[in-house]
Amino acid sequence: MDNFIWPHKDLLDVDDLTPDQLLHLLNTAEQFQEVNSRAVKKVPTLRGKGVVLFFAENSTRTKTSFDIAGKRLSADTFSLAKSGSSLNKGESLKDTALTLEAMSPDIIVIRHSSSGAAAFLAERLDCSIINAGDGWHAHPTQALLDSYTLRRFWRDQGQEMRGKTLLIVGDVAHSRVARSNIKLLNIMGVKVRLFAPRTLLPRGVDTWPVEVFDNLEKAVSGVDAVMCLRLQLERQAAGLLPNISEYASRFCINKRLMSLAAPGAPLLHPGPMNRGVEVASDMADSANSLVLDQVNAGVAVRMAILFLFGTRRDTIQPA
């Protein structure tokens, strides 16, 4: 790998990066994927670096993924969950952040329920901030691992990612996954379709570079991939849905719907899945499901991110 100067302190969303930098990041992840298939899955790249995993909102998979990614790069990872943190004792985010920084980490990975929380830290701290999901705003590492997964999937079939069409189904309004994915897929040259009941589509979605459908069967027809979003059960309580079973019976992605897509079209889901709600169980387990590939890619992509941001001031090589 040639030397690539990484000019960014923080990763707040995918559009912080230029298309060249995004490709470099994905290519770097490919190299780390190889590390993950070795018998000894560890390289010394980030030895002596400290990575704080500050998860102020519940998360198991993203946090574990970052933790494994950090450890495989020999970084020291430290976890801080909201329960057990002083945030529960009334400490402000500012003070928690300053306290963390005083312990000299190189990177803080933050997950927070407030949109803009990662930017809030980035503005105030000198260490790198990696956004692992802020409110409804952005989830860049998820979008990156999704594009990584799709790029590999199509490449294995001798196909280009550019020019493909992908449908995102579900609660777009409250989804940081959808927001970051729409931005990144556009940069990657993928045409994005959206389908959701109107209550789960955000106001102003017509200004996005997407095609919005009001009929799921039409939306899924001929698409090259389908990305299903998790339906948060609290949307019913908020009055956005009459009940979950009405959603499941009409919008659940099952084999019949997938048969309308292009032959062999893969299914993605950021997890955790509600089987039988937004995705049918047999579909989740089918050969077309890339859900576990996404999880696998997550570690490699996060290793690439920790590497690029963690060594931005160094001159060492990966792996």
Place this chain on the structure above:
Amino acid sequence: MNDKKLFLQGLTRPNDDQNDARRYDLLIGNGKILAFGPSGSFEAPADAVPEKTDGCLLLASLIDAHTHLREPGFEYKEDIRSGLAAAAHGGFGAVLAMANTRPVNDCAPVTRLMLDKATLHHPHGPFLHPVGALSIGLEGSELAPMGELAEAGVKAISNDGRPVRNNELFRRAMEYAATWGLIVIDHCEDPDLSNGVQMNEGPQSTRFGLKGQSTVGEALQVARDILLSEYLDLPVHLAHISCRQSVDLIRWAKSRGVKVTAETCPHYLLLDDSLLAAYDTRFKVSPPLRGKSDVQAMLEAVNDGTIDILVTDHAPHAAHEKEVPFDEAPNGFIGLETALPLTLDLVRQGLLRADRLEELWCRKPAEIFKLRHNSFKPGDPADFILVDPQSAWTVDTSSIHSKSLNSPWLGLELRGKVVGHWLGGYKIIG
């Protein structure tokens, strides 16, 4: 002091024509206007003391019909002493202070405490006019004792900050307030359509991932108030109007002769929701900054008289309260000391007619809330300010008299400074 005659010469007046060099002279004595007219149109008596006023802009002292002075209860944000000092330096000789204090201003003792503090710290003004709560504790369930509040000295009734969901209660409040000669000021915001909102709803809220309030959230209550006002034939005053839908409704109501008046704030004429890109909580306010087309509609409405008055909605908050993630931050910003320079800037940019300045900031608020004001006619109270319209100053801790600095203009340079402020002939600034 104020029995002396004072002669101010060579003053300018608000004018759209930058090349108009007309100057004016003003003579005051015994706290009153004695004479006012073009320079040379009258002679100053021999005993008049001349005051240096070269090139200053003369305006009637301003009235701010919508402030939050935070006392009692939130003195760490602002108190009556600091709030009125900010008013004095901002050119305001009278302010209406909203009832969302702690305890809420829903009984005479709180009203009296506010008035006593104002008199103690600022005996010659600026003058504080408390606004009484519409409902007990602003809870929106039982009417506040408006008779008691009126006797104690409130000038209006409002549930500001806590919109009234119950239409029946709002109707009864308008009727009962009328018994005491009080007007109801309504903070128009449908509570259900505004639940948990952080900013204006639209492409920007979708981009930033923040829950948005539709303009319908405001306009729906504007419509309710207009219909009640027409039906009851009673006045209603609509607070901080921010969007096109609302001004369209108000324009329609006025064309029907409904007794509705409305206010907006300088920020709804100057700022839009694209400014929230960096999640800067200084821009978080209720109602939220709207889209560009709403800003345009507000400017039209202020110029054509659909909007009757300007107010600051001065809402101080301590630094630590605003330095939090966006959805945790309180709404509002300070405005008493930035309002006049911002308004002058609108005039300079040609966005606001100069002849609207005193109407919006003085004559009309005085008429709506039955307050004294100065029209520069002999016998009027000598309540006026002198402004150096070119003087540039930076909004920061050294220039602001308010206890809080939560301003979108913090660190920025504004043009126009109050260099003299007289109330009843007393010089309170300068």
